[in-house]
Amino acid sequence: MTENPAKPAGRRRPAAPLVRLRALPPWSLPAAGVVAGALLGTAYGLAVTPTYTATSYVVAVPKENSDPGTALGFAQAYGRVAGQLAVLGDAQVWAGVPVSTLRDGVRTATSPDAPMVSVTATSSRPDVAADMANAVSRALTRHAAGAADATRVELRQFARATEPTEPSSAPWTVTGAVGASAGGLLGGLALLARPRRAVPGPAPAPSVPGPAPAADVHGQL
Secondary structure: OOOOOOOOOOOOOOOHHHHHHHHOOOOHHHHHHHHHHHHHHHHHHHHOOOOEEEEEEEEEEEOOOOOHHHHHHHHHHHHHHOOOHHHHHHHHHHHOOOHHHHHHHEEEEEOOOOOEEEEEEEEOOHHHHHHHHHHHHHHHHHHHHHOHHHHOEEEEEEEOOOOOOOOOOOOHHHHHHHHHHHHHHHHHHHHHHOOOOOOOOOOOOOOOOOOOOOOOHHHHO
16 A cells, blocks of 8 residues: 655745735734724613712801810811711711612711812712702701810801712713723724734745856867
8 A cells, every 4th residue: 555645844834814814904903902892881881871060069167165176176087977877877867868778879078178078979860869968967067066065166058969960870981981992092092903914925036047067078088
C-alpha cells in the first residue's frame, strides 16, 4: 500500500470571524458602539419611572441671652436626628406615607456656616415629595420645641417645600446621550484591541540571468 504523501507544512489560515473583523473599516466599531449605546440609554430613560424632589428648610434661632454659636451647634444635631423614628413617626401622619417610605425618600443636610437644616424628599409623585418634606420639617420643629427650654434654641420653619414642576431624574435624551458616549468609548477601545491586518512585504525582485560563460576556444580546436 502506498501512503499518502505528507502535506507540506504551511501557515495556518486565520479563523473566519477574525477575517471578517479585520475586513471591517476602522470607523465601524466606534459607530456601532455609539448606536448601541444610544439605543440602550434611551430605552433605560424611557423605562425608568421619573422621580421628583422637593426641599424645605428650617432654621435654628437662639433665645434671649443665648449664644448664637449654640444655635449652629443644635442645628447640626437636629439635622442628625431628623431621620430618627420619633420624628418620622409623627411625620407619617401628615405625609400620608409609611415610615419606611420616609426613611428611604427623605434626606437632611446642614451647613457649617448657617444654623439651617434642609429636608429633601424624593418621590415618583411631585405632590407626595412636597408633602414628605414639609411633614418631616413640621415634626422636627415640634420635637425641638419640646426641648427649647433646655437648649435655649428654637427651630422654626424657614421655607416650605413646593410641588416640583419637573422631574429631578435624568430624561431619556440625557440617558441616550450618555449611552452614546459610553458606547463610542467602548467601540474605540475595541478598535485598538482589534487584530491588525497583515501588511504584505515587498515583492522579491526578478532574478536577472548573468552573462553566459565564454566558450573554451582552445578546447574546440
